[in-house]
Amino acid sequence: MQYAPTVRIVEMPCSGTIDHRVLLQTFEDGADGVFVAGCMEGDCHFLKGNFRAKKRVRQVKKILDEIGFGGDRLDFFNLSAAQGQRFAEIVKEMTERVLQLGPNPLNKKAKKEGGAA
């Protein structure tokens, strides 16, 4: 099993700890796309962590759409620790999506600023 080297994995104790601020920060820090992988529905050790993460991701997508950044760069997937193959598929899917969307618009601006300097 292989997956694209385009992803950087950030481990969280539970997807339910994901926060709107963290997600927005990733984009401010230059991420082209982000996906949150929560446990399968019904399998959350803390019962509702993955459902809460899903709702928060939905809300941040809404904010990203509202400010013109585009919510498509962010998504949520249910995934168990035993689904390595599925993880690789999701990485491929997100990578293709992000390639289609192009680089993070903030990176383009940063590059331009850097170039001018």
Added chain:
Amino acid sequence: MIIAQQKPVKDIAAMISDCKKVLLVGCAGCVTVCLAGGEKETEVLASSLRIMRKMEDNPLETVTYTATRQCDPEYVAALDNLTRDVDAIVSLACGVGVQYLAERFTDKWVVPALDTKFIGGSTVHGNWEEKCGLCGECILHRTGGICPIIRCSKSILNGPCGGSQYGKCEISKDVDCAWQLIYDRMKALGKLDKLMEFQPPKDWSKSRDGGPRKAVREDVMID
């Protein structure tokens, strides 16, 4: 508590479009509890504004702070150092907080990030309902603990109107008829006779009809 909701980010951005550095001030009072203007919401708004402005090639610098309350002068005074070099202050408080900031920082452009909606409480997490009309003279002891002023769509004080159908208000099948609720509760309490007591017309001068209101407690005043 006061229930408020954030304005669209684009509207807030438009208010500060000519600013390079802004201070966003949250409030740890009511708007934290109703999840509209607390520490987290302040950070989220700051981040949204920064992303938006960077995309426009016009970066915005933000400073964030959450005051214990924006409706008390001593907590507003704590912002003095933070406001010096900012072009504008964005308040994530109710309308009271915005005015307190505008009064203290007279040379600053102070803008509201929230729409102040009503006085109410939560039913479940994430759902708030209006419960008090701030009429200035509470009558809940006469109406079984249900406020007809704000929960009756017409604020009727002497029973339901013809729009009350099967316990619902004519404005929506999702809105209970307040007077049906009052009647049912008074009946259950065995106090229907209380509804028959004569009541003089309500003194609306104690409400907004009397102009801006004040409350004074001389015993707690310092000096």
